[in-house]
Amino acid sequence: MTAISGNDLLVRNVRPLGGGIVDILILDGRIADTTTTAPDGTEVLNGAGALALPGLINAHCHLDKTRWGLPWQPHTPGPTRDERIAADRELRRGLMASTKDRAAALAEHCAALGTSHIRTHVDVEPEFGLTGVEALLELREQIAERITIELVAFPQFGLITNPGTAALMEAAVGLGVEVLGGIDPSSIDNDRAGQIDAIFAMAERTGAGIDIHLHETGEEGAASLELICERTQALGMSGKVAVSHGFCLGTVEEARLSGLIDAIAAAGVAVVTYAPGDSPVPPLKRLAEAGVTVAVGTDGIRDAWTPYGNGDMLERAMMLAYRSGFRRDEDIELALDAVISGGARLMGIEDRGLAPGCVGDLVLVEAETVADAVIARPSRQAVIKDGIRLPAVSSR
Numbered sequence: 001m002t003a004i005s006g007n008d009l010l011v012r013n014v015r016p017l018g019g020g021i022v023d024i025l026i027l028d029g030r031i032a033d034t035t036t037t038a039p040d041g042t043e044v045l046n047g048a049g050a051l052a053l054p055g056l057i058n059a060h061c062h063l064d065k066t067r068w069g070l071p072w073q074p075h076t077p078g079p080t081r082d083e084r085i086a087a088d089r090e091l092r093r094g095l096m097a098s099t100k101d102r103a104a105a106l107a108e109h110c111a112a113l114g115t116s117h118i119r120t121h122v123d124v125e126p127e128f129g130l131t132g133v134e135a136l137l138e139l140r141e142q143i144a145e146r147i148t149i150e151l152v153a154f155p156q157f158g159l160i161t162n163p164g165t166a167a168l169m170e171a172a173v174g175l176g177v178e179v180l181g182g183i184d185p186s187s188i189d190n191d192r193a194g195q196i197d198a199i200f201a202m203a204e205r206t207g208a209g210i211d212i213h214l215h216e217t218g219e220e221g222a223a224s225l226e227l228i229c230e231r232t233q234a235l236g237m238s239g240k241v242a243v244s245h246g247f248c249l250g251t252v253e254e255a256r257l258s259g260l261i262d263a264i265a266a267a268g269v270a271v272v273t274y275a276p277g278d279s280p281v282p283p284l285k286r287l288a289e290a291g292v293t294v295a296v297g298t299d300g301i302r303d304a305w306t307p308y309g310n311g312d313m314l315e316r317a318m319m320l321a322y323r324s325g326f327r328r329d330e331d332i333e334l335a336l337d338a339v340i341s342g343g344a345r346l347m348g349i350e351d352r353g354l355a356p357g358c359v360g361d362l363v364l365v366e367a368e369t370v371a372d373a374v375i376a377r378p379s380r381q382a383v384i385k386d387g388i389r390l391p392a393v394s395s396r
């Protein structure tokens, strides 16, 4: 007789991606073959005809910056990137000590909404040192059964122009951070090649991945993106480098865009978008057709950068579809596929899906089809992580 594991669960009467009703058996955290019968005593969850989705992936967040769980604070920073950066630094001075608590509140909320994995950028710079990284490293150990957290050491306040930052980023990797961040090498550091070369050199030394914020638009951003692609190819880092935001992809002319998409595809650089409302969204369909990995995040949630955000990746898929002008089901499904499959490819998460052998991360919602689930964003009927049912979502 097979021993029952804490990660066993029989999920009855669900419709994978809106298909016909089946039972999904999870044994030891993985989806079992359809011919396997549940061992006696296996916990049963009745899905009552719910649509089943794989666990959702938030590929770009800033857990350390959030004010989640704190009283509402009106948004006061001015509209430019630099004004938001200045406000961020000022506000965070009073919030560093509570980083772990604030990040935990938001991460638990995201988990309850079906996010199984989250890549979060964490500020690293001399004034705050590694305070944020240490808080997030502690948190991810404590919360690992409910959500998997990947960390990016992020030079929010500049790398070349903020001496000491590079050494702290490398130290962060030594502590267990997986990815090196970057930001607008040309317009933040006024040294495109200097910042990009410093990040790639660190990656070469440490084996870490790279994920660079690129808000730069037009030719300024295009030139940075080209250099990132060039360095990725030169160092054989295909599949380990991402550009977040990539606003330039929505602001250059057609001929330039075509060339950039070819360069991104050839280099194996991923693009991460949060489907912003006030900046151009990279062309998801064209990037996907070119074989480029496109993943989706929320970016900051209720912080100095924005009062918006609720951590719901179904909602973010809807926003990506909406901003992309998608109406047909297959296009709306592409937006959710970027959240799930794109996020998995970006973060190297294997076995993502609902087939036998995949990890038992499931989200159950009352919806007819995948497109219906994206548009309606129903409350989560159940969320399962590694075969364990999570507590219900908090009210906010």
Ligand SMILES: [Zn+2]
Pocket: 060, 061, 062, 121, 213, 244, 299, 300
């Ligand atoms: Zn960001």
